[in-house]
Amino acid sequence: MERTQKQDQQTAAETKEPRTGADLLVESLINEGVETLFGYPGGAALPIFDALYKAQSAFDQILARHEQGSIHAAEGYARVSGKPGVVVATSGPGATNLVTGIADAMIDSLPMIIITGQVAQGVIGTDAFQEVDVMGVTTPITKHNYQVRDVKELPRIIREAFHIATTGRPGPVLIDMPKDISGEIIDESFSPNIELDLPGYQPTTKPNPLQTKKLAEAISNAKKPVLLTGAGILFAKASEEVLEFAEKYSIPVTSTLLGLGAFPGNHPLFMGMAGMHGTYTANTALYECDLLINIGARFDDRLTGKLSSFAPNATVAHIDIDPAEIGKNVPADIPIVGDAKAALIRLLTHEIEQPEHDDWLVRIHENKEKYPLWFNKPEQDMIGQWVIKQVHEATDGNAIVTTDVGQHQMWTAQFYTFNKPDKWVSSGGLGTMGFGFPAAIGAQLAKPDETVVAIVGDGGFQMTLQELSILQEKGLPVKVIIVNNQALGMVRQWQEKFYSERYSQSIFSIQPDFVKLAESYNVKGLQVKSQEEFIKAIPEIFDYEGPVVVDARVLQQENVFPMIAPGKGLNEMIGVKP
């Protein structure tokens, strides 16, 4: 097969087929350094896929089985590689199947390039076959979007799209390609050196020195400082600086869900994740602190809880590259617009007095001792928390871990200690079921030599499990651990707590045989029902060179604790102690 394609390529080169808009698009992608491309063909995108066929040696092309799989895989790739994830899909249903992933990438600030085919310009607006107003649909969920109206604009648009997606606060940029533009014969020679002309887009990366100085002074005066690390630190590659900064001034650190790994999870200054299912220590510290330094987090409501109880007595410093995040949810006393790394480097240059807050450190330390995360370990049966601890031990905490949304996600955030950056891939802001498994595929493609574990729920896995095909095709050794409680765990938990145990549509009485299902995709499948079985299976999972799907049967009734009930404040946690 491969040989035939190569021959075709040669023939194309020899006969000098005329270049089309789609060829120009592909050349632009090569010029931007794209190596991996996630796609799904269809009518309006056929010229693009034809151009990709001709240029296939330039990319690793990944065919998912559903566009949603493509885009979540591209998100996983983007999160782990730091390079933009590139997705190509066709018009209409192809494009709308991407919508969830685009929204997910938008809210979690992932750099993405989405190329959609569109019906020919002559029929745009006529409700043509497979036509959707993709610009209208995606305007609210992209950082920017383009519809190509003139093939000559294509190189500029691609250049701008990559620049916009990857700079400032990263985000998804969509390019809609009408079929006639893709198919148009061009004679222009492609010029990759396009000068950017974006007067309306000039992200501020260098922080204002007066503001950083103000923060430095606030630190030396603070009696109860707290540092909140968000995913902005990961995007800015500022983990070393944040560690140096926290250690220099002995500031206790907490993290958002997506910021995990930006600061070492096993560091004595680390208090664990904050928010709805965060630690008592972190949430209490946020409630009591007199100085809160937020670096690269957007004060999501799952973090803050009731706003009036969020750091009520604190001077709030907020460092963010996106000025619109500063003061959006929580007013900032010291606003610092800039890149996290640049801001930290600047802060570290200020000669400031060492703060005196030993009492505060003692209190934090005591809380950590007294109120650690906990779970009841049953005799034999498994529970999610225990499973995650086993995975942590088996991988030495070094794996790249992806999750969906829900109980397994929170347990992973709580019990898989992330000590290094870029090991954690989860759907935070959008809370997308079906994200974790394809994201693991993207992560494994980006980092072929690392252990990639997808920790998924039985609900979420059933949304995108058809992507097992990619594991088979590409030989990716992804380890899928289904934390299977035969229910939509978090929904079940909320129904138990807030809807008088009326379990409406949240319990799966029938499930597929996940082992046979995996095997049908040529992937090794295992079912484990007890602690003993799980421990025995660990070498089979992690020493095995290929992909594995583990159906880990856990108790259905287990809940995620501690918890801040919706509408409550950081000081109103329940389930802090067994």
Added chain:
Amino acid sequence: MKRIITATVRNRSGVLNRVTSLLQRRQFNIESISVGRTETEGMSKMTFVVDVEDFQKLEQVTKQLNKQIDVIKVSDITDKAIVARELALIKIVSNSQLRAEVQGIIEPFRASIIDVSKDSLSIQVTGKPDKIEALIELLRPYGIKELARTGVTAFARGQQPSTQDGSSYSSLLG
């Protein structure tokens, strides 16, 4: 509180849709929008009158607008010395006997009659929104058949006074 915000934007396809969709999904209440070309080729200016709860919300409006790639500059000009104008077309019930009476009412507003028919009159008026409001109220008793307003368009005066009394917007916006 009502604020006047101007945005200089690039004339790229979908920019108006982008801006209004942004304001809508963030639940900013738009009272009026007017858009037109500027002195610079490829640039347009939008003038918004928005009704916002407080300054925090106002700051969000301007920041979110500024985030748009095709938006070059956003200014809240409410508290500046500004020139703000609106155009209204008002069609009222009338007849030949009433025409002189109406003429008398609109004259102090420097409005003009731009169309006459057997049973109606069309009046054109430009000015600050409160002036237009006042004229509409005076004409209402005759019976308004049709009313069309452009929304405010505005920019800062060439010279700004050195001190601000801070009350300029209320008089401009009624």
